[in-house]
Amino acid sequence: MDLRQLQAFLAVVEHGGFTAAARATHTVQSNISTHVARLERELEATLIDRSTGRPTEEGEAVLTRVRRIQTELASLQADVSSLRGSPRGTVRLGVIGTTARWLTPILVETLAEESPDIQLVVAEGTTRSLELRLLDGELDVGLLSLPVEDPEIRTTALFDEDHVVVGPDDHPLAKIEGPVDLAELAKHKLLLAAPGTPFRQEVDETFRARGLRPQAKLEVDGLRLLASLAFQGFGVAIVPATAAPGWVGGPWTRIQVEGLSRRTVGLAARRRGMPTVAAQATVSVLRKVVAAHAPDVPGLHVAGAVAK
Numbered sequence: 336m337d338l339r340q341l342q343a344f345l346a347v348v349e350h351g352g353f354t355a356a357a358r359a360t361h362t363v364q365s366n367i368s369t370h371v372a373r374l375e376r377e378l379e380a381t382l383i384d385r386s387t388g389r390p391t392e393e394g395e396a397v398l399t400r401v402r403r404i405q406t407e408l409a410s411l412q413a414d415v416s417s418l419r420g421s422p423r424g425t426v427r428l429g430v431i432g433t434t435a436r437w438l439t440p441i442l443v444e445t446l447a448e449e450s451p452d453i454q455l456v457v458a459e460g461t462t463r464s465l466e467l468r469l470l471d472g473e474l475d476v477g478l479l480s481l482p483v484e485d486p487e488i489r490t491t492a493l494f495d496e497d498h499v500v501v502g503p504d505d506h507p508l509a510k511i512e513g514p515v516d517l518a519e520l521a522k523h524k525l526l527l528a529a530p531g532t533p534f535r536q537e538v539d540e541t542f543r544a545r546g547l548r549p550q551a552k553l554e555v556d557g558l559r560l561l562a563s564l565a566f567q568g569f570g571v572a573i574v575p576a577t578a579a580p581g582w583v584g585g586p587w588t589r590i591q592v593e594g595l596s597r598r599t600v601g602l603a604a605r606r607r608g609m610p611t612v613a614a615q616a617t618v619s620v621l622r623k624v625v626a627a628h629a630p631d632v633p634g635l636h637v638a639g640a641v642a643k
Contacts (some may be wrong), residue, residue, distance in 0.1 A: 336377045338408075341401045343370035344382060348398055352388030352538070403472040407608070422612035423452035427608070428621075429465035429477040432559045433499060434575040434600055438621075441628055446620050453613045461556055462533055469605055475614040477603040478621075480533040492601040493625050497634040498538065499595070501562060501579045502571030504588040514591040517545050525550035526561055526572035534558060534598055538573050541596040549573075576634020 357364040375382050375395075377410065382394035390398055398473035430438065439457055446455055450581060458468065462479045469477050470487060483490050500520065502508060508515055508523060521542060527549060528535040535554075542549050552570050558578045565572035565579075566587045568593045575598055581588065604610060610618075627636045 336374060336405075340370045340374040340377070340486075341404060343367045343398065344394075345405065346372055346400050347371060347383055348390050350395070353383075355388075372387050372539070377604050385553065399471060403608075406472050421426065421452050422450050422613045422616040424611055425454045425456060426476070426611070426614050426617045427456045427474045428617065429468055429474040429479070430459060431465065431478060431480055432459050432557070433562075433575050434478055435459050436580075437577060437632055438624065438628075442621055443622050446617060449620055450613070453617060455617065461558075463531075463556070466603070469603060472605070472608075475604070475610060476618060478600060479603045481599040482533060482600045483603055487606055488603050489606050490601050490603045491607045492599050493622070493637070495597040495599050495630045496572055496596070497576040497597055497636075498541070499576050499579055499634065500571060500573055500590040500592045501565045501587055502590055503565075503568040504586050506571055506590075507592050508571060513588075514593045517542065517592060517594040520592055521547040521549060523571060524550045526564055526570045527551045527554050528558060528561060528573075529554050529556035532556065534575065537596050537598050541594065545594065572573050577632060580633055581633070593618060 342360075343356065343366070346360050347353055350356045350359045353364050353367050353371075357367045360367070367384070371383060378393070380393040380397075381391055382397055383389070384391055384394075435457065443455060443457075446453055458465070458474060460468070462483070465474065465477045465479055466483055466485060466488065467475045470485065478493070479490070481490055481492060500508075500515075508520070511519070538549060553564070558574055559570065561572050562574045562578040564570065565574070565581065566583055566585045568586060571590065573595070602621070626637060629637045
């Protein structure tokens with residue numbers, strides 16, 4: 336088994352067939368076919384379905400490992416280059432959408448000043464989708480809603496964020512003077528985060544502690560979409576504070592509710608494997624940005640270890 340075989344296999348998968356792989360890698364099809372066939376003999380398994388050009392079940396398992404190997408090779412080159420000067424290389428950062436909105440511009444500007452040779456690629460997604468991409472090696476580090484239960488991922492809390500309730504300004508809850516009690520909120524059908532997500536778990540635990548259970552009008556796997564539906568008058572939603580910034584216009588309002596909990600947002604990375612020098616530098620800058628700027632964002636509370 337050698338790198339040429341792995342690269343040929345990856346090219347077939349990514350370009351949808353042997354002919355396309357040969358064209359993309361500037362070689363002849365027979366070379367691609369030979370390398371893939373040797374890899375299959377080595378592993379004693381068929382990796383590519385010749386009728387479709389797609390990976391078999393065994394091929395999918397190999398594909399995950401091959402992509403990690405490719406990532407490690409790129410990291411090796413970046414680390415060696417970094418030893419000759421400032422950290423350099425590409426860092427792939429996954430960020431949940433509500434945090435990405437306020438953090439990304441500040442992080443990019445600060446990173447450009449302190450480590451100009453680092454190329455940052457930001458991927459937005461839900462906690463679950465980013466968690467899977469971390470495990471697959473597609474991302475170097477993530478900024479996710481905690482807790483993350485997978486034992487293959489290590490996490491560090493960065494800040495807590497208030498839960499808030501938003502909805503149409505003509506909703507009965509919006510017309511109540513003063514803070515709304517959690518028991519009153521439980522009487523209404525709500526727009527809620529999808530079951531099984533960290534944010535929904537926090538909401539359910541808050542209600543459960545009072546012997547209550549939230550009623551779902553709709554469950555959504557995406558907090559920005561959840562907030563957008565509330566802004567458009569579709570219903571009342573429980574969202575993190577950064578999902579409902581004051582500059583968003585429309586016929587909606589924040590509804591004061593007593594007894595809501597907070598969510599925790601933190602760094603996440605694979606336990607296995609060593610982060611690149613560039614990734615370590617990016618995390619260092621990210622921590623400083625959070626410590627310096629998160630307190631200025633309404634509803635955020637910086638974790639003690641980060642604030643120091």
